[in-house]
Amino acid sequence: MASSPILLRGRFAARYVSRGCSVRYGLPIVQRRKASQLSPSDVDEEWKALAQEIKAGRRKSVLRVLEERGYVNQIAGTRDDLETLLTEKRVGVYVGIDPTAQSLHVGHMVPFMALFWMYLHGYYAVSLMGGGTAAIGDPSHRLTARNEMARETREKNAIEMHQQLADLWVKVEALAAKHGFQQQGPIRRVVLNNRDWLGSVNIIDFLSEMGSRARLGAMLSRDTVKNRIEKGDGMAFSEFTYPILQAWDWWHLYQYGGVQLQIGGADQYGNIVSGIDLAGYCAREMIAEIGGDEAKATLMGFTVPLLTTSSGEKFGKSAGNAVWLNPALTSSFDLYGYFVSTPDADVERLLKLFTFLPLPTIQETIKAHNVDPGKRIAQHLLARQFVELAHGAHAAEAAEAEHRALFAKRHTLNVSDLIENTAEPGSKRSTPAIFLPRSAVFGQSFASVLHSAGAVKSLGAAKRLIKSGGAYVRSVPDDDTQGRAYLSIKKLPQDTVADEYVMPEKNVLVLRVGKRRVRVIQVTKEE
Numbered sequence: 001m002a003s004s005p006i007l008l009r010g011r012f013a014a015r016y017v018s019r020g021c022s023v024r025y026g027l028p029i030v031q032r033r034k035a036s037q038l039s040p041s042d043v044d045e046e047w048k049a050l051a052q053e054i055k056a057g058r059r060k061s062v063l064r065v066l067e068e069r070g071y072v073n074q075i076a077g078t079r080d081d082l083e084t085l086l087t088e089k090r091v092g093v094y095v096g097i098d099p100t101a102q103s104l105h106v107g108h109m110v111p112f113m114a115l116f117w118m119y120l121h122g123y124y125a126v127s128l129m130g131g132g133t134a135a136i137g138d139p140s141h142r143l144t145a146r147n148e149m150a151r152e153t154r155e156k157n158a159i160e161m162h163q164q165l166a167d168l169w170v171k172v173e174a175l176a177a178k179h180g181f182q183q184q185g186p187i188r189r190v191v192l193n194n195r196d197w198l199g200s201v202n203i204i205d206f207l208s209e210m211g212s213r214a215r216l217g218a219m220l221s222r223d224t225v226k227n228r229i230e231k232g233d234g235m236a237f238s239e240f241t242y243p244i245l246q247a248w249d250w251w252h253l254y255q256y257g258g259v260q261l262q263i264g265g266a267d268q269y270g271n272i273v274s275g276i277d278l279a280g281y282c283a284r285e286m287i288a289e290i291g292g293d294e295a296k297a298t299l300m301g302f303t304v305p306l307l308t309t310s311s312g313e314k315f316g317k318s319a320g321n322a323v324w325l326n327p328a329l330t331s332s333f334d335l336y337g338y339f340v341s342t343p344d345a346d347v348e349r350l351l352k353l354f355t356f357l358p359l360p361t362i363q364e365t366i367k368a369h370n371v372d373p374g375k376r377i378a379q380h381l382l383a384r385q386f387v388e389l390a391h392g393a394h395a396a397e398a399a400e401a402e403h404r405a406l407f408a409k410r411h412t413l414n415v416s417d418l419i420e421n422t423a424e425p426g427s428k429r430s431t432p433a434i435f436l437p438r439s440a441v442f443g444q445s446f447a448s449v450l451h452s453a454g455a456v457k458s459l460g461a462a463k464r465l466i467k468s469g470g471a472y473v474r475s476v477p478d479d480d481t482q483g484r485a486y487l488s489i490k491k492l493p494q495d496t497v498a499d500e501y502v503m504p505e506k507n508v509l510v511l512r513v514g515k516r517r518v519r520v521i522q523v524t525k526e527e
Contacts, residue, residue, distance in 0.1 A: 047122075051087050062086050062121040068359065069352040071114040073305040076272050082300050085260065086123075089295070092259030093118050096194075096249065098130035098138060099157035100149065103326035104164060106338070107315060110304040110353055111263045116172045120181050120356075124257055125189040127165045131158040132198030133245050136238045140224050140267045158193055164326065165191045171389055179356045190257075194249050206248065213281045214244050214274075222270050243271050247278035250299065254283055260299050266306035276301060307353075310345035325390045332391045336399035337517055339383035340376060344369075347378040355385040380404075435522045441498050441509060442523075446471070449498045453521055455513045465513065466491075472512040473501045 053059040063083050066072050075082055085091060095115045097108060104112075112127070119125035134154050137146035169189060219225065219240065228234060253259035262272050276299045283297040307315035323338050324330040330338075342350055347369070351362045369378040380400065388396035434453045441449055447462035450471060456462045465471045469491050502509045502523060509521040 047090055054087050062118060062123070065121070066114055066117060069117070070349060071110065071117070071304050071353070073266055073303045074269050076269065076276055076301040081298070082302065085295075085298055085300055089260070090122055090124070091261055092124035092126060092253065092257045093261040093263060094126035094128050094250075094253055094259050095263045096128040096130055096133075096246070097161070098134040099154060099161045100134055100137075100146070101322075101324075102157045102160040103324045103329055104161065104168075105322040105324050107307060107322070108265075109325075110307055111265055112168075113353060114263050114304055116176075116356075118261075118263075119172075119189055120176050123261075124259070126253055126257060126259060127169070127189075127191045128249060128253070129158055129161055129165070129191070129193045130249075131155070131193040131195030133194060133242065133249070134158075136242050136245065138242055138271070140271060158195070160326070162191055162193065168325075168390070171392060174393075175356050175385075175389055179358070181356070192253075194252075197252050198245065198248065201248070209282065210244055210248050210251065210278055213278050214247075218277070219243070219274075222274075224270060243274035244278065246271050247275040250275045250279040251282050254279060254299070258296075260296075262299075262301035264301065264303050266303050269303050272301035272303065275299070310343055327391050327395070332387050332395040332399040333402055334517060335390060336383045336387050336396070336403055339386050340379045340403060341514070342379050342382060344373055344378075347382055351378065351382050351385075354382065354389070357381075357385065434519055435524050437526050438523055439526060441502065441521065444498055446473070446498050446511075449509070449521065450511065450513070453511070453519055455511065455517070455519055470514055473510070 050059065054061045060068075061083060063072070063079070063086055093115060095111045097104070115125050115127070131154065134149070134157075135151070169191070222243075225240065228239075250259065250262060262275060264272050280297065280299040283299060284294070286292075287294060287297040309315055323335065325335075327335075339350070339354075348362060348366050351357060351365065352359070355362075357365075365378050365381055369375070380403075383403075384396050384400050387399050391399075436449070436452055440452045444452075447459055447466055450456050450462040450465070451459045455471075456465060462471075472491055498509060507523040509523065511519045511521065513519070
């Protein structure tokens with residue numbers, strides 16, 4: 001049956017939060033309402049009807065949908081119990097992320113995509129930023145402590161990420177509507193920051209309500225703790241308590257929003273299990289005290305798979321750097337290029353994980369792709385869908401047009417158009433341009449120019465890239481009869497200065513690193 005609100009009383013009752021503070025901090029507004037408002041009969045009946053269709057095999061359960069698309073890795077509990085929980089109840093579900101950077105990157109998107117799918121199936125969705133827990137740092141699968149981050153940096157990151165998540169949700173709903181999704185039931189979603197409650201929690205309350213339920217034996221037996229003690233540089237008490245703080249988050253979300261499911265990355269299984277143990281203990285005590293339904297105290301979770309390429313490389317990295325969702329850090333052009341470079345062996349899996357395309361559409365796309373893999377039909381669809389999700393439809397359309405023009409077998413892009421469409425790093429527009437003074441290009445080796453342009457991390461890396469044939473320069477032969485310049489491509493020569501390939505009338509040098517990373521270098525006068 002549909003989930004009814006959790007009623008609190010006694011020592012478990014949530015502290016009163018005024019309506020003004022709730023609005024200010026983005027907290028769910030807790031207030032007394034009529035029972036009909038809390039659990040409308042039509043919503044109840046609709047959910048019961050959906051549950052009956054799932055049980056009768058006439059409709060896929062949300063768990064089956066997630067499994068078919070590849071989101072489910074490890075379940076904390078049994079699959080049958082999770083199936084029952086998600087079928088019988090419209091539970092709350094959350095994904096958390098610490099704002100250790102100013103942007104999400106591609107690797108973060110897998111658990112959030114699972115959350116988006118659950119939201120579209122009618123579940124209450126919480127995107128939780130760890131503004132408080134980021135001050136501690138998650139020690140999971142690390143042998144050394146994280147570098148301490150200044151409070152101002154954490155707060156700035158939290159603001160940036162909050163806006164990014166809010167924008168992302170808007171784009172999710174737009175894409176879902178485009179693909180014909182009918183949202184089920186009353187739709188609720190929220191972006192929260194755990195600093196809003198962890199920052200004011202009383203240490204005595206924390207230790208008595210949560211710390212007293214944490215058993216040292218279980219905490220010391222965790223692989224993360226054992227590895228840090230035996231193989232790493234030890235573990236601070238603050239890091240040791242990180243799973244307890246995360247459990248407190250779950251307990252808070254459970255009280256305010258009935259959140260009974262957590263989705264995490266592949267490295268979060270231990271933290272999820274700890275949360276089930278600790279927050280679940282509190283939930284069972286509370287339900288027993290108020291004489292409620294024991295099913296309301298069931299907490300479960302699952303992890304998404306660690307995303308790697310078919311060659312075993314960690315997905316979401318490009319030349320050792322994260323592929324960010326913020327267009328100021330990774331342009332729409334580069335983001336599109338990253339996905340359009342996806343190997344054939346990976347593209348079907350990524351279409352399932354990173355798009356809202358129906359499975360039959362994906363299967364038809366793969367069939368068409370296999371007829372002529374050189375056209376990269378599936379990769380272009382993946383790139384277009386993901387850039388639209390991350391940056392919007394206009395950015396996706398522009399990035400696709402530029403890539404198809406730049407990488408056509410017989411390219412007739414007018415050089416003037418190429419220059420016009422370039423933009424400084426940080427812009428959402430078009431091909432990323434780098435502005436270098438004349439002295440950094442003329443008379444310099446290509447290795448030096450690549451390094452100065454930020455295309456590689458070091459001069460040595462640039463030399464190795466050129467030697468291996470992984471860097472290219474575009475040159476301009478004769479114009480065609482309509483005055484359009486054909487951009488041909490050749491591997492970077494090892495012993496040639498860069499200025500030989502600068503287009504003199506435009507003062508531009510066009511370089512390519514790997515298969516798809518293009519840099520337009522605008523040569524400027526010395527200041």
